[in-house]
Amino acid sequence: MTVEVSTVIVGCGDTGVRIAARAVAAGETVLGIVRGEDSAARLRSVGGRSRRIDLDGPVGDLPACRRLVYSAPPARAQATDARMARVLEAMPGVPAHVVYISTSGVYGDCGGDWVDEARPVAPDTDRAKRRVDAERRIMGWARHAVVLRAPGIYGPGRLTLDRVRAGEPVLADRAGGWTNRVHVDDLAGIAWHMATEPPPHAIYNACDGVPTRREAYYDTLAELLGVAAPPRIDWAEARQRFSAMRLSFLAESRRLSNARLLADTRYRLVFPDYRDGILASLRGDPVLAPGY
């Protein structure tokens, strides 16, 4: 297989463009698959080439590459990840390095337990079932693929500041409500690390290792913004106010361990504590250092 570009990033959005920036800085030629012109322009601004393809339709031929990072979400309202199926079919061969950005939603509700990668998947939602399908699909296609299970991604422009400033209530859920996060630049750094230094395991929780209760996270945001802590509501009121999608996230509680990531790789988190990550996000600090 003749390599035409060094790195292909499928779904080159907020995380993908940061992976692209790292790849370009390392001297790679990068092709990002995106749907819209905004993402294409952002990718070009970091030195990557873009190809606009709607993965819900025919994909056409994709170039041979050394590294494939897959970061596009599955389509809604489907039981499997048909987008990924089309992409893998369109690839001329299996690249030497394959990384898939999945979600920690595949574990389902864990009742607040600590969760490592040995825990069997137990998806509660169709959204998570599609991710399990995608994980199995890409690991079946590339036996050396690395799956990253990411929790809530935060960073500049993705902090729900308006909600906190507007004093929107949060669910009081002292019996559970454990959540996990990863800064978008750390997720990009971890993905790039995995695409360049193959780790010993196939699956990694890609998170900061500091789970908090949801309430504590919003209280921290409010404190750093200098506004009042959000009022609490109970489940009955939450069911009235929140969308079905939001309620499905609220119904899950787990504490993700990143011990395997830290033990197996040289990657060191730029933001091991979300408080520092929020402060940097509020300042809009650019973070393109590889993180180790």
Ligand SMILES: NC(=O)c1ccc[n+]([C@@H]2O[C@H](COP(=O)([O-])OP(=O)(O)OC[C@H]3O[C@@H](n4cnc5c(N)ncnc54)[C@H](OP(=O)(O)O)[C@@H]3O)[C@@H](O)[C@H]2O)c1
């Ligand atoms: N949000 C979270 O907290 C969270 C948590 C865990 C995992 N994840 C997953 O982690 C991955 C990276 O997250 P992110 O926030 O960086 O995602 P993002 O910014 O939304 O980027 C997703 C990319 O996929 C592309 N895409 C979506 N639908 C497409 C289609 N039909 N055809 C072609 N391209 C399509 C988008 O292209 P356009 O921008 O051009 O439309 C974009 O480049 C995603 O798969 C996301 O679902 C997210």
